[in-house]
Amino acid sequence: MNRILSAGFRLSLFTLIFAASPLLAQKTRPAKIKAAALQIEMIQSDEIKLPAEFQVALYENLIRQLGKQGFSHVYRDGDRNAASVAGLVVLHSTVRGFKAGSERARQVTTVSGATSITIHCQFTSSDGTSLLEQDVNGKVRFFGGNLKATYDFAKKAAHVANENFFTPGRE
């Protein structure tokens, strides 16, 4: 009888530990930074030659995905309205790596021809203080055109923004 009780106690203890671990992990997550609005700078690719259509697609997809993530005020590069916003966070993006890939190779072989792009994302305050820096990549491995990699990047970058920043009144 004692053995059954002991086993039951151990089982309860293990269950408690496993159930509590995600809760403990959530507590260690860094606090989100307040961002009244976001301003997206045009993607820079000085060192790496990036086709113009990729540059524009990255920029447009990024703005769209940030809007979908719930950031109500997303300003474009050069927008004069952003200058007067207090608590503005500016996203600077610089291309660090680019492999053009081949849609034809993807469709014919499945395993080769992947398009990939790596972009260094730096979130700064309006006075230039760095708040967060992270490399984000975009890939298209199997189906779709090469520009689909820009959509993949935008989704991931918007997720990073959502994980680390909050807009007052949104949450």
Added chain:
Amino acid sequence: MTSRSTTVLVGVTSLFAGLFIPVGNAQQVSGPVKVVQLTGLVGVKDNAKGTLDVENGQLHFVHGKASTDVSASSIQDVVTGADSQRAVGGTIGLMSMAAPYGGGRVLSLFRSKIETLTVQYRDADGGLHGAIFTMPVGTSEVIKKELVAQGAHTTAAGDSTPPASSSTSPSKEQKQ
């Protein structure tokens, strides 16, 4: 037996001719050009088909009954490029992937050449926008020249579009 093989031969020839004749028909056109707006224009859905024209200092995109104008003077950069797309696309192209013995993959080898026109412009508040269009071979440079003549700016001087017969393509793998 001979007539059957002749029929098959004619059929195959017609198929290949249909795939490659559009490239041969590439020409310098004036007036509206049939394009696909991939992304970027305000109020226009992605992959919207329409016509593109430059008139009265405006880049004029008509899709269905609606139209969108971008002032040439607000355009900061116009860049042309070459690309290719599947000759058999859409639903049929997707369904063909399930064809037995790799039949769908063989279809993927056939691609038609297209050109891209990328435009960066500023709105009334100074916000930067970018729009990407795809169009038939030989038309993007014409539109670019018309835009520049009517006040658009460009960072890429000269003819940036490789000739249709060139093997250079953005799909060519390059690792940097």
